[in-house]
Amino acid sequence: MIRALGHLWALIVKEFLAILRDPKSRIIIFAPPLIQLIIFANTLTMETQNIKILAVDYSNTLSSRNFISQIKASDWFDEVDVTQDKSLMEELLLQQKIHGAVIIFDDFEAKLKKGEKAQVGLVLDGRVPSVATSLQAYFSQIAQAFTHQYYPKSVSPIEVEWRSWFNPNNIYQWYLVISLNVIISLVVALILTSLSVARERELGTFEQLIVSPYSAREILVGKTLPPLCIAFVMLMIMTLIAVGWFGIPFQGKIWYLMLVAFVGLLSFIAVGIFISSICRNQQQAILGAFSFMMPAILLSGFVSPIADMPKVFQVINYVNPIRYFLELALGVFLKGFGWVEIWPNLWPLLLIICGTLFFAALTFKRNLE
Amino acid sequence: MDDVCIDIVKLTKVFANLKQKAIDNLSVQIKRGRMVGVIGADGAGKTTLLRLICGLLKADAGRINVLEKNPLVDKTQLMQKIGYMPQKFGLYEDLTVLENLKFFAALKNVAEKFDFLPLLRFADLDKFQNRLAGKLSGGMKQKLGLICAMLGVPELIVLDEPSVGVDPVSRQELMKMVKQSVQAHTTVLWSTAYMDEAMAFDEVIVLDKGKVIFQGKPLDLGKDAVEFEEKIVSLMGGAHIRPSVLARNYPIFNLDAKYGVEAIDLSKKYGGFWAVENNSFQIKKGEIFGLLGPNGAGKSTSFKMMCGLAKPTSGTAKIMGIDIIKFPEKARAHLGYMSQKFSLYPNLSVIENLRFFAGAYGMQGKVADKAIKRMCAIFGFRKFLNVNAYELPLGYKQRLAFACAVMHEPPVLFLDEPTSGVDVLTRKEFWNHLNALSKIGVTILITTHFMDEAEYCHRISLFYQGKAIAIGSPVELKKRANAATLNEAFINLVHGSEGVGNVD
Amino acid sequence: MSIKTAFIKKEFLQIWRDPSSLIIAFILPTILLFIYAFAINMDSLKVNLGIKNDDKSAEVVNLVKSFSQNPYIKVQDFYSQQEMEQALVQGKINAALFIPQNFSQKLAAQSSTQLLLLCDGAFYNQVGFAQQYVSAIVENWFKDSKFYPNIQTVSVEIVPRVWFNQNNVGQWAVVPASLAITMTLIGILLTALVISREWERGTLEALLATNISTFDILVGKYVPYFVVGMASLLFNVGWMIFVFQVPFRGSLLILILVSSLFLFACLGVGLIISSLCRNQFLASITSLIVGFLPALMLAGVVFPVSSMPKGFQWVTWLLPPKHYVDFIRSEFLVGTVMVNVVKSSMFLLALGMVFAFIVYRKIPRRLDD
Numbered sequence A: 001m002i003r004a005l006g007h008l009w010a011l012i013v014k015e016f017l018a019i020l021r022d023p024k025s026r027i028i029i030f031a032p033p034l035i036q037l038i039i040f041a042n043t044l045t046m047e048t049q050n051i052k053i054l055a056v057d058y059s060n061t062l063s064s065r066n067f068i069s070q071i072k073a074s075d076w077f078d079e080v081d082v083t084q085d086k087s088l089m090e091e092l093l094l095q096q097k098i099h100g101a102v103i104i105f106d107d108f109e110a111k112l113k114k115g116e117k118a119q120v121g122l123v124l125d126g127r128v129p130s131v132a133t134s135l136q137a138y139f140s141q142i143a144q145a146f147t148h149q150y151y152p153k154s155v156s157p158i159e160v161e162w163r164s165w166f167n168p169n170n171i172y173q174w175y176l177v178i179s180l181n182v183i184i185s186l187v188v189a190l191i192l193t194s195l196s197v198a199r200e201r202e203l204g205t206f207e208q209l210i211v212s213p214y215s216a217r218e219i220l221v222g223k224t225l226p227p228l229c230i231a232f233v234m235l236m237i238m239t240l241i242a243v244g245w246f247g248i249p250f251q252g253k254i255w256y257l258m259l260v261a262f263v264g265l266l267s268f269i270a271v272g273i274f275i276s277s278i279c280r281n282q283q284q285a286i287l288g289a290f291s292f293m294m295p296a297i298l299l300s301g302f303v304s305p306i307a308d309m310p311k312v313f314q315v316i317n318y319v320n321p322i323r324y325f326l327e328l329a330l331g332v333f334l335k336g337f338g339w340v341e342i343w344p345n346l347w348p349l350l351l352i353i354c355g356t357l358f359f360a361a362l363t364f365k366r367n368l369e
Numbered sequence B: 001m002d003d004v005c006i007d008i009v010k011l012t013k014v015f016a017n018l019k020q021k022a023i024d025n026l027s028v029q030i031k032r033g034r035m036v037g038v039i040g041a042d043g044a045g046k047t048t049l050l051r052l053i054c055g056l057l058k059a060d061a062g063r064i065n066v067l068e069k070n071p072l073v074d075k076t077q078l079m080q081k082i083g084y085m086p087q088k089f090g091l092y093e094d095l096t097v098l099e100n101l102k103f104f105a106a107l108k109n110v111a112e113k114f115d116f117l118p119l120l121r122f123a124d125l126d127k128f129q130n131r132l133a134g135k136l137s138g139g140m141k142q143k144l145g146l147i148c149a150m151l152g153v154p155e156l157i158v159l160d161e162p163s164v165g166v167d168p169v170s171r172q173e174l175m176k177m178v179k180q181s182v183q184a185h186t187t188v189l190w191s192t193a194y195m196d197e198a199m200a201f202d203e204v205i206v207l208d209k210g211k212v213i214f215q216g217k218p219l220d221l222g223k224d225a226v227e228f229e230e231k232i233v234s235l236m237g238g239a240h241i242r243p244s245v246l247a248r249n250y251p252i253f254n255l256d257a258k259y260g261v262e263a264i265d266l267s268k269k270y271g272g273f274w275a276v277e278n279n280s281f282q283i284k285k286g287e288i289f290g291l292l293g294p295n296g297a298g299k300s301t302s303f304k305m306m307c308g309l310a311k312p313t314s315g316t317a318k319i320m321g322i323d324i325i326k327f328p329e330k331a332r333a334h335l336g337y338m339s340q341k342f343s344l345y346p347n348l349s350v351i352e353n354l355r356f357f358a359g360a361y362g363m364q365g366k367v368a369d370k371a372i373k374r375m376c377a378i379f380g381f382r383k384f385l386n387v388n389a390y391e392l393p394l395g396y397k398q399r400l401a402f403a404c405a406v407m408h409e410p411p412v413l414f415l416d417e418p419t420s421g422v423d424v425l426t427r428k429e430f431w432n433h434l435n436a437l438s439k440i441g442v443t444i445l446i447t448t449h450f451m452d453e454a455e456y457c458h459r460i461s462l463f464y465q466g467k468a469i470a471i472g473s474p475v476e477l478k479k480r481a482n483a484a485t486l487n488e489a490f491i492n493l494v495h496g497s498e499g500v501g502n503v504d
Numbered sequence C: 001m002s003i004k005t006a007f008i009k010k011e012f013l014q015i016w017r018d019p020s021s022l023i024i025a026f027i028l029p030t031i032l033l034f035i036y037a038f039a040i041n042m043d044s045l046k047v048n049l050g051i052k053n054d055d056k057s058a059e060v061v062n063l064v065k066s067f068s069q070n071p072y073i074k075v076q077d078f079y080s081q082q083e084m085e086q087a088l089v090q091g092k093i094n095a096a097l098f099i100p101q102n103f104s105q106k107l108a109a110q111s112s113t114q115l116l117l118l119c120d121g122a123f124y125n126q127v128g129f130a131q132q133y134v135s136a137i138v139e140n141w142f143k144d145s146k147f148y149p150n151i152q153t154v155s156v157e158i159v160p161r162v163w164f165n166q167n168n169v170g171q172w173a174v175v176p177a178s179l180a181i182t183m184t185l186i187g188i189l190l191t192a193l194v195i196s197r198e199w200e201r202g203t204l205e206a207l208l209a210t211n212i213s214t215f216d217i218l219v220g221k222y223v224p225y226f227v228v229g230m231a232s233l234l235f236n237v238g239w240m241i242f243v244f245q246v247p248f249r250g251s252l253l254i255l256i257l258v259s260s261l262f263l264f265a266c267l268g269v270g271l272i273i274s275s276l277c278r279n280q281f282l283a284s285i286t287s288l289i290v291g292f293l294p295a296l297m298l299a300g301v302v303f304p305v306s307s308m309p310k311g312f313q314w315v316t317w318l319l320p321p322k323h324y325v326d327f328i329r330s331e332f333l334v335g336t337v338m339v340n341v342v343k344s345s346m347f348l349l350a351l352g353m354v355f356a357f358i359v360y361r362k363i364p365r366r367l368d369d
Helices: A002-020 A023-043 A062-073 A086-094 A108-114 A129-150 A172-203 A205-211 A216-244 A254-278 A282-299 A311-319 A321-335 A339-368 B046-053 B075-079 B097-107 B117-122 B138-150 B168-181 B225-235 B299-306 B328-332 B350-360 B365-379 B394-406 B424-439 B451-456 B474-481 B486-503 C003-017 C020-039 C058-069 C081-089 C103-108 C124-144 C170-192 C194-201 C203-208 C214-243 C252-276 C280-298 C310-316 C320-333 C338-362
Strands: A051-057 A077-083 A100-104 A117-125 A158-165 B004-013 B023-031 B035-040 B061-066 B082-085 B156-160 B187-192 B203-208 B211-216 B259-270 B273-284 B288-292 B314-319 B335-338 B412-416 B443-447 B459-464 B467-472 C047-053 C073-077 C095-099 C113-120 C155-163
Touching (some): A002 A023, A002 A172, A002 B350, A023 A216, A051 A062, A062 A100, A062 A129, A086 A117, A108 A117, A117 A129, A172 A205, A172 A216, A172 C124, A172 C280, A216 A339, A282 C170, A311 C020, A321 A339, B004 B187, B023 B046, B023 B061, B023 B187, B035 B046, B046 B187, B097 B138, B117 B138, B117 B168, B138 B156, B203 B225, B273 B314, B288 B451, B299 B314, B299 B443, B350 B365, B424 B443, B424 B451, B451 B486, B459 B474, C003 C020, C003 C214, C020 C170, C047 C124, C058 C095, C058 C103, C058 C124, C081 C113, C095 C124, C113 C124, C170 C252, C170 C280, C194 C214, C194 C252, C194 C280, C252 C280, C252 C338
Parallel strands (some): A051 A077, A051 A100, A117 C155, B035 B187, B156 B187, B288 B459, B335 B412
Antiparallel strands (some): B459 B467
């Protein structure tokens, strides 16, 4: 038994060396992902900010100026230029120097005084729909705030008070950092494994490995463990950064997080091994890893929720490990998931692991023949 | 000075990860129109010197002039006049023979209308011109490399160990090809570890530890290859063949299997073509069994089937009585394997490779440490311990591969061309080990291109066109073919079977 | 045949022999176009809303009904607070709305009242939408309900008009922009291994010993992948115009010109990696770890660049996809805006030239370089 383990240990040590021996690869594997995490977490946001807008004020009255100062008072806007000349608007919008323009018509004050509905035009740039959509939402809030301030009687008596559970201030960074942890560890784990067999095949060392008394199962274990350890350490470092640097409160149990991380990363690695087993050389392996990663990340629910996708993509997503891992990571981290909540997302991962490893082992065997 | 082709003065080249200087204050002059052999032990600096001449490396000190130009400064002009064939097959394996040839022709400004057919015919590659270069046999690859290097009628042809991994027939052809095609004023620089080739050169330069220890006509050293070899050996400090340390510590095998290796009706079919047909033989324990045959005769395929790397279409093989197909892991534990293509981990250091293979065969802790130490002492890895395997000199790569194959002391050794590219001293050492091992009962299956080595085998199986056309001891085979030397026997037997082969 | 042509021909043959890169270059972008077109939706998300209604008055039942009539909301009724909160934890619903028992009474009494909306803050994307939808529906219901005071009210109505993309079809903007991300990565991956492979296989030694110049190698490595990349890019532009029916209002000539500058820059990134790495393993991990996430995250497709911190926006100027995203969106939806085209082209050209210069300097000239 000990002899058998020692024999496996030699393979594992060799795999670690193959990945980490070159100082350049050590740097590439650890430094850019961590730097990326910190940069992305500090720069990416779903909230539209730094907006530049042009106000075309045909009304040029006290009310219209009040409305414009209402716009300026909100902190979404970077620049609010006021003009009476509409011709400027077109050019600025076309050249993307402004994100949108608000047009206050000359009957603005009159209508308000009469107690009617005063219309304000909002011209948006359809090239960046997310900005256009947020601008619409911002302006209806501004309009409400405007009426609230100057015509308090007209305000609706119902207040929808909303609370964001698990993330009381609704900070995007929390969601982003945890999701990035999953995605970054995916990138690392998948690349290392998908290259491993393909690389040996190209260098001719796979032959030597086959002639040595390792079974296909042992080779699989040897190929799995080192990238798993590297990705696991990486994920733990990133979790510490999430808690320590970004101050995200960790609500769950650390053991659950470790279990989820272990299974989740193993699922990525199993996919990587599968890719590697069908590729003849390293060029094919990275193209394979890329072809899996890109759609899988886009479909995982990170960018847009799975529930909003057409049926076909929802079906494809049943075999997307990132999706389950993402849900589990967010759940354990922010919501304090217990076993009952973990299990429904855990077993699909286990199935994916078994399936891909089974096929990988099969291709290994076939390779020998 | 017009007749000087290469002028080297006090050249020194140091690599950061090697303790000794690769080229050490070396001065040498080579005249035009000569065919010069560069001979030396592994790690003597042959490759480094050739690379410096071609401007592929930058010297740390000294001056080097090639065709009156500095290879670093006037590289583009100079390179039009030089044909270089690197040691590692420098052609594109994913291009066909013809595509490779056309590509290198264009690089050398050979006219577009150039007819490649005579050249291909000359190299016997005309039938394979549309085959991918990666799928050629070793000898064909070298021939292709050679004709690529000779394109464009260069004034200087630099060949780095062109005859490594090539069977004796092809090797003679290579030499003949070079001699036939060069013009009177063309200089040829040919590095080699094979002494029998040395006699064919106009002049030899013997390198040792980065220095020239002899320059002159081969006949000045000895009247024939044997005497020449002895002189060279003594120049390098003499051979010290002692009883093999490797065999002394080797356990003696008393497993109850009758044969070390058995091949039972081994056949392999690729498409409609039988690469190996109904091959059966038994190798007794302690026997050195040689597989011989031209490149592509099916000996490599048989070899691979017997150690479980390729699955036979029918038939099987047994290692120490254990079926390689039914119990592959168990059978492989009794096996030491050394492949023809260097297949150790190139990015791992020597010591890391040794550690891995020790562990792979279940050695641990002190046992492993002891085994590794022993290997380092026997094969002289001390100065290379932390060098990456791919940076080793060719001969040391072979030693490392051999060390990894015997470290776990297996009762059966499979060695695919273990001595190709290894210098004469080391080759003697290798055989010293093999003989000693066979005496204590280790079964050895070996393929080789060296006829003098084949003589050391107890029995030989001669392969031709997928079949074993003759099996027997060297003496028997010579008698059967009515030949004086094994080389002759080899050629006679192959020609004899060709007539038979044509009937079916 | 000149050296350059021979070299280019050789590269083409190699691409042809292992067509994995061709397959990836043509098939993958198309798959990704479909994903971006149909599965990525950031503007109108569906929300699973749990409602616990304690007010059984007819008017409020109407309110609940109007929730379920909204196409963006899927309502689930709950009768126990605990159950609903559990569902929120498990992610079965995105938000939970509590309607208090005295809701209609209070409204009838003309006093102000509150509704509580609990959102799943762990999944940021839906939170804002849930809140917007609920407020809007409640507001509309209130206006039509009997509780609405029959007085004239003043209000400001925002009338949005989305230029260049009248219906604010997210697809139209995302699909062309997605091509920027995909082509960046394909450009990098196509070339990332091509020099390191020659190192590893030993062919570089043979090459360097001929009179080939560094410039020949440079041209030989750029041209074939440029041709493949351009073909793939135009192929996908065809998909966008004819299959996805994205309106193309620009000029094909300008599209081709700017696209080639963009591709030139992307290939440069891949070749820099390739010329710096002496083995394919290092080149592979570098290209994916360093290239993948920045291209995906910082190009401005998923996260608008204008919302990033201002200092950091300058950094994105160094990324080719950023300029191309700006350009291709305009070219498709607006037509040629000369000022912007010139700006984007200048940047892409400058980046491409700098990258090419680095590649030129870094292509090995000797084995011990």
